């Protein structure tokens with residue numbers, strides 16, 4: 001579902017109410033003008049019930065109230081802007097100047113993805129500030145649409161353009177000469193997007209970007225676009241994450257050879273071309289078997305877990321480093337090896353509210369990462385528990401020195417069951433995957449400088 005299809009000029013309004021119930025009622029009334037069969041009362045009750053379970057405030061003045069109901073159409077999105085701000089949960093700190101209300105049909109299968117795409121869009125504080133300060137609803141609409149297609153091709157200075165063209169031509173030659181199956185372009189090298197129209201070779205081009213691809217015309221010139229959230233600052237780690245996500249999505253295969261081209265993030269300058277053999281890069285994990293993910297684990301769930309893990313590894317929590325262990329998939333087997341260390345904070349919530357694909361779960365997961373023990377996550381993304389002690393042992397594999405009981409527990413559970421374990425080290429920030437007891441560092445250790 002492309003987001004621009006959901007946004008309608010007629011459903012952008014100036015809110016009069018300063019409380020959430022009133023604001024939602026206003027937005028529902030506008031929706032009902034267009035969709036006369038809309039049952040606004042039960043929808044309002046559903047939206048408020050969701051607010052009562054967990055706030056839908058996303059930060060920097062934006063809320064995303066949402067509800068699933070029998071709607072008769074897949075989605076309806078309404079956008080309300082409030083000059084004074086709408087109060088969330090009575091908290092003065094959480095005044096929403098922008099309220100995006102999403103109604104979804106109970107049968108809409110990509111509901112969590114659509115919710116996540118909207119949340120990603122309004123994560124950009126600059127875009128949000130420009131929407132809030134728009135002079136008219138029309139201008140807000142224009143800016144929102146521009147934000148969706150945010151990665152516009154920008155003209156680069158001549159010299160830089162020449163260099164980039166040269167690098168791209170060379171990449172093409174290397175790809176052909178080395179018999180590569182695809183060219184992987186690290187898109188975040190460019191602030192303003194890449195004009196790939198000069199690529200002439202009949203070779204698959206894959207753009208890797210941390211920006212959302214919803215409705216972005218710049219991406220159209222690439223055969224595939226892979227979104228990888230929260231890149232590590234290290235190049236090798238970036239390439240690894242990109243290949244890993246491409247593997248789980250079936251965009252590349254284990255036998256592929258890839259020509260990778262990239263540069264310093266935001267530099268607008270390609271500076272490196274390299275060739276990666278996927279199988280050799282991931283050999284340790286594969287150990288002769290080409291199933292990186294357990295059968296029951298959805299690729300998007302795995303991607304989400306490594307995104308949250310990478311963010312925790314890079315940013316920590318409130319400035320402090322945190323460690324974490326995620327055990328994903330094979331849950332019925334995994335449950336035989338776990339014991340609660342604390343009362344399970346996820347107990348009793350609806351599956352979709354505690355699904356890692358739900359954008360509101362990011363903060364919750366990060367918050368609970370500070371408690372001891374592991375997160376156990378089903379292959380469909382539902383978080384089964386947090387604060388779980390893993391009671392499995394692995395006598396087959398030796399871990400490098402410096403890695404302690406968290407990493408040992410991850411190795412052991414991945415050997416004992418059909419799961420994939422993801423560890424964030426509190427001491428180094430390194431993110432490591434474990435499958436069948438074998439480890440694959442996804443990001444590098446932080447270099448600690450002596451002062």
Ligand SMILES: Nc1ncnc2c1ncn2[C@@H]1O[C@H](COP(=O)(O)OP(=O)(O)OP(=O)(O)O)[C@@H](O)[C@H]1O
Pocket residue numbers: 323324325371372373374388389390391402403404405406407408409424425426427428
């Ligand atoms: N068996 C286990 N199951 C779940 N969590 C565990 C287990 N063992 C350790 N942990 C978690 O890992 C934390 C850190 O343990 P330890 O320092 O020994 O691990 P580590 O592998 O060196 O990880 P880090 O690099 O984060 O320090 C513990 O406080 C606990 O929260």
